[in-house]
Amino acid sequence: MEFLRILIRRVGYAAILLLAVIVLNFIMVHLAPGDIADTIAGDMGGATEEVMAEIREDYGLDKPMLVQLGSYVGGVLQGDLGHSYFFNQPVTKLIAERLPATLLLVISAQLLALIIGTLLGVISARKPNGITSHFVSLLALFGYSAPVFWTGIMLLITFSLLIPIFPVAGMVDVTLEGGFWTRFWDIAHHLVLPTITLASIFLALYSRLCRASMMEVLGSDYIRTARAKGLSESQIVLKHALKNSLSPVITLAGLQFSAVVSGAVLVETVFSWPGLGSLALQSILARDTPTILGILFFSALVVIVGNLLTDLALRLIDPRIRNQS
Amino acid sequence: MNESVPVNTSDNIRARHPMAEAFEMFMGNYAAVAALIVLILIILAAIFGPMLYPTDPFEMVWAPFSPPGAEGFLLGTDYLGRDMLAGLLTGARVSLAIGLAAAFMSVFIGITIGALAGFYRGWIEEILMRITEFFQVLPTLLFSMVIVALFGASLPIITFAIGIVSWTAVARITRSEFMRIRELEYVTASRSTGASNAKLIFSVILPNALPPIIVQAALMVGSAILFEAGLSFLGLSDPNVVSWGQIIGSNRQYILDASFTVTIPGVAIFVTVLAISLVGDGLNDALNPRLRRR
16 A cells, blocks of 8 residues: 555656656747747748738747647647647657657667676676676776767677678668568667667666675675575575665666666667657757657656656565655 | 884874875876876867867868878878868867866756755755756756757857756765765854854855765766767757767768778767776775775
8 A cells, every 4th residue: 555655656746747848848949049930931931920920820829928838738748749840740640650669779778788787797796806897897987988879880880881790770671571570580680789889888887886786785694694504606696685786776777767868869870770869860950849849758758757667666676665755 | 113103293293184195095096197197188189289280170181081191191081071180189179168168067056956955955955856856857968959959059058958967966966965064063063153054055065065076077077078979979069160079970971981080089089088087086086085995
């Protein structure tokens, strides 16, 4: 019951954050120089003042600010993010087409970073001065310092051009025909380099934290008890220690969601991955404001839902924080 | 070791200045010192490079994609036949200047919000921390892209767009330091002597909260440089200036013809940010010796 109450509170809080994103979008559009009428008039090659006034009336721009804000928020809540002038489609539909690709990239990069990061963290916690430890420290410096788009281009040059084992761009091979599994392996094949590139930013971060928390847990009393019971080292590390040292790593991974989504924009551009990031770039270059704002809204939604799921997952696996608000 | 017992002359018992101790500790960290030297060289190259090597980075000087070393162009030419070395030197100014300015802005916002929240607590803290959380869920790069797209790609707007999304970490660190320090005895002592809140915040607590903030600020410069590189890689840079990310972005389509046009500016960004983060690590060890355990 306590858990249910916390769940409702967290969801409510997430909803308020989303509402704030919508309001921020609205404020930014109205602060920016020029409005829809200017854009449309520009596309038409100029318009008289009367036509401009007519367009403004059509779009409700002559109404008071608060009324406009109300109808904008109402529209977004009903899934209406406006119409894209550039793609000539509803923004919601455009985003719905692109969102799965971004989700696939973000989730697979997070999973890869978490799994490999934890693995390296555990190995280096067992031998704090071993070669894996030094490797992880180097990797951390690299992950922090190298621009992610540059890492991507370097991987692309190496593994698509010099040694052509991975495709250069895109998510699917359009010439390929076949059933579900053929397509599945095709997408997986295209996914490898973008996922590694995006994971390279966070991998070492997770593994350093995992190492630190693992070393702390390995020094605690219950681990000494487990050793005294005569359990094997692998049982102690994998079964007893790992579970407790994972909580901080998962917390950090949850906090990184906004950075992962940001990194995805760059990675998608490098690999022509058909996700929200490349849509964002296209619509920015085309000055397509409704689409840009719709993407900001949806990516914030991805981050908020990601945070929420992390929070709930932590509560489920860690009884110590289960009923904390 | 020695038979003579150390005598307590005034020289012996005088405590050493903490900054002297920090300086010594920093100088003992060879990686940080080496990084500092590299960083100074990069800054000197940014300041004096364009004067000593006055080729216009926008001017077409030779055939496109000349490899490094050919025809006296040390780093070759790009897809428009522009001198890469000139671009790199001029780009260093823009990248470093935006990095510094954006980091300064985010540190300023972060300290203000963190200090007010940590000092006053209560509803002020509640509101400020909610605002901080709000900025944490906005995907930073997308938010900056939107700002630059709506308000135009000029250097002040780009700097603002980076600074406004990067302050949350500084705010959190400042807040937790203020929350810790405001309970200490010397704060209570100066409060009891009638010090105003402003005095407590600025001259009693803030100086003591600075060490971790300084370290974070150093790292912020590095991430702001990366951020600017990302924006200009996407084409969201001031068209009238050259920056490292912009060189990579504009040459990206031609990696088949000349991968060095992308590799070289990438190495420049990498080395600069790496040097900054090593110096930051060194500062961290020197300024926060208590945290040095692992």
